[in-house]
Amino acid sequence: MTTYQSFNEVQNALNNDTTNVVDITKTYLQNIAENQHLNAFNEVYSDEALEQARLVDEKLANCSAGKLAGMVVGIKDNLCYKNHKVSASSKILDGFESLFTATSVQRLIDEDAVIIGRLNCDEFAMGSANENTIYGTVKNPLDNSKVAGGSSGGSAAAVSAGLCLVALGSDTGGSIRQPAAFCGIVGIKPTYSRVSRYGLIAYASSFDQIGPLTNNVSDAALILEVIAGKDDFDSTVSKKDVDNYSAAKFDNKPKKIAYISECLNRKGLDSEVKEFIENKIAKLKSDGHIVEPISFPYLDLLVPTYYVLTTAEASSNLARFDGVHYGYRSENITDLESTYINSRTEGFGEEVKRRIMLGTFVLSAGYYDAYFTKAQKIRRLIKDKTNKMFDEYDFVVSPTTPHTPFEIGKKQTDPTVMYLEDIFTVQANLAGNPAISLPLGKHSNGLPIGLHLMADNFKEADLFAFSKYLSS
DSSP, X not given: OOOOSSHHHHHHHHHTTSOOHHHHHHHHHHHHHHTGGGOOXXXXXXXXXXXXXXXXXHHHHTTOOOTTTTOEEEEETTBOOTTSBOOTTOGGGTXXXXXXXXXXXXXXXXXXOEEEEEEOXXXXXXXXXXXXXXXXXXXXXXXXXXEOOSSSHHHHXXXXXXXXXXXXXXXXXXXXXXXXXXXXXXXXXXXXXXXOOTTBOOSOTTTOEEEEEESSHHHHHHHHHHHBSOOTTOTTXXXXXXXXXXXXXXXXXXXXXXXXXXXXXXXXXXXXXXXXXXXXXXXXXXXXXXXXXXXXXXHHHHHHHHHHHHHHHHHHHGGGOSSSXXXXXXXXXSSHHHHHHHHHHHHSOHHHHHHHHHHHHHHSTTTIIIIIIHHHHHHHHXXXXXXXXXXXXXXXXXXXXSSSOOBTTSSTTOHHHHHGGGTTTXXXXXXXXXXXXXXXXXXXXXXXXXXXXXXXXXXXXXXXXHHHHXXX
């Protein structure tokens, strides 16, 4: 039984007739069965995945297969897949089946990827540990006493543990990159609007972006190349042409790289994480690149601004889950008002309710200008400052997370402490820039350290090329 670490390995094995897609899929299904303790999957499509694999083998035999033939993919449980359950790991969507397929998922299927199941996540993608879920906490495959990160923790754990070759996640404030760093894999958040959000259950619509979690940069580039691009079902998606990401190669020219000095001098940054970044900076300099410190005066405003705006959007987006139209409905109802109140009270988890209430507060008549309007103005300052950074620099480097994975249950008691998990990742979401986490470091505790790299808008090809260079 072989668990492949890259799609290139899969293709070589298929081309040499040493395996077939059915056998590859069976291996992943066996790995899933043996690793149920990780709690990565909410549902496994065993029979259906094997049937998909059989059809792909037929296409390979007659040379009509798509570019992802042999790739086994898991999808986060906030991505719709027609005639399959989707719950966003919430009781409020209990029993709901999607009537359509998300564009990103459909594009994978169209290129003959095999969808093996839906993956655990923080409820409605709200969290940084994958502990806010009706299906139970996802465990980190590298240390089962630690969290896998969130909200795409199931996606990261599944790829890291070899339960699927790649996975799709969503990133609102770091929800792909942070779990990727915690689980020692690659995770990228594309430029906002690069990938269609059609079929993604919304948390905060002006922040959410779908992206891949993979074992290596090449697979991430290939997946993004397939799922990116214009879509008639999403009016906010960019119509810019999609670059040939999978062919992106480093041009061997010195790059100009910035690092935010406030990040490295921040209280709470693990000393070994800081040392890792400093060593990486020194190595880049010795390789001929220009690496300079810059100041970002809005660092302490990133997380507050993010939570004011995302909770406001969540308050609006989650109003549709009301116990009337679909999903969970309370049994303790007497009239329309009690249907709304009891269904939402019983259906939503504590963290989701907290964010809905916070969002409703900042949108309320007396506080709208004081909070929401002011946060929008600060977001514009953050975006303008970020754009200026990329007028001068090719990339901005930082840690992905302030520390390595923490223990399960450790930070649940204080939500504000958990919110600071996004301190290094959230700038890319506020400004809309693409950013990637690369598993390039290792802590003395044996757990991975992620290097975070941010680029200018729609410069994913450059980001992939430089990431391959750094990973080589």
